[in-house]
Amino acid sequence: MEALQIGRAKLTWLNGGVNFLDGGAMFGVVPKALWSKKYPNNDKNQIELRTDPILLQVDGKSYLIDSGMGNGKLSEKQMRNFGVLEESSIDQSLAELGLKTRDIDAMLMTHLHFDHACGLTKPSGNSYESVFENATIYTSDVEWNEMRNPNIRSINTYWKENWQPIEDQVTPFEHEIQIADGLKMIHTGGHSDGHCIIVFEDGDETFIHMADIMPTHGHQNKLWALAYDDYPVTSVHQKEKWMNFGYSKQAWYTFYHDAYYRAIKFDHEGKKIDEVERERYDYK
Secondary structure: OEEEEEEOOOEOOOOOOOEEEEEHHHHOOOHHHHHHOOOOEEEEEEEEEEEEOOEEEEEOOOEEEEOOOOOOOOOHHHHHHHHHEEEOHHHHHHHHOOOOHOOOOEEOOOOOOOOHHHHHHEEEEEEEOOOOOOOEEEEEEHHHHHHOOOOHHHHOOOOHOOOHHHHHHHEEOEEEEEEEOEEEEOOOOOOOOEEEEEEEEEEEEEEEHHHHHHHHHHHHOOOOOOOOOOOOHHHHHHHHHHHHHHHHHHOOOEEEEOOOEEEEEOOOOOOOEEEEEEEOOOOO
């Protein structure tokens, strides 16, 4: 597992699963001639995407950024349509670090689409139960409201089995919330109406987790938004704001979906000055 120390914070990427989605959908109106230079695609025009939670350890507390693809949650049709080749193995990843799911103090949920929230619950008999039984689950109140009351579009990604078993653990917030000293979740909207990013500052050290506003290194261009975005103009404006902020701090940008990089550090002009590559292997 790849790890990165940023000030007081240690980040470790867990194995949350992998799927392959259409590259055109992931890059929206951007022509393939442009985006394919930034991120590889296969002969079906699909791109490889991870769904890997980040274990964030700060001041003796253990947090997870998003929850992975989960296990036993998807039908055969969903597995095929979403291009899922591997489900989560969070238990095993945590065990390698001497931890269990009950040791997680809080879940920092950037949003609650199925590929980020399926790992919150697991099948139990004829129902579902919480995976991270002792964790407080943070998400924006806008996201939490839509999760429970999806519209005609979002009903396909906000599922009852991902929220009903954990509703007593959820702490929604309005604009931003401080999780620990220097660690904040901030509501941005854009990808979903309730989408959030995570910002950590410790002296001169900073990381920004842009979640699905910049899901991979290939999405660095401030104007490149996903076809999946509910509010793409908001995504563009929020990306511009937080890329400018991050460049000024020479911040690390961390990724949940990127199959090639775990994190990249940019200079004041947006040029890469450091990186953490993901160890890759072939899927059969």
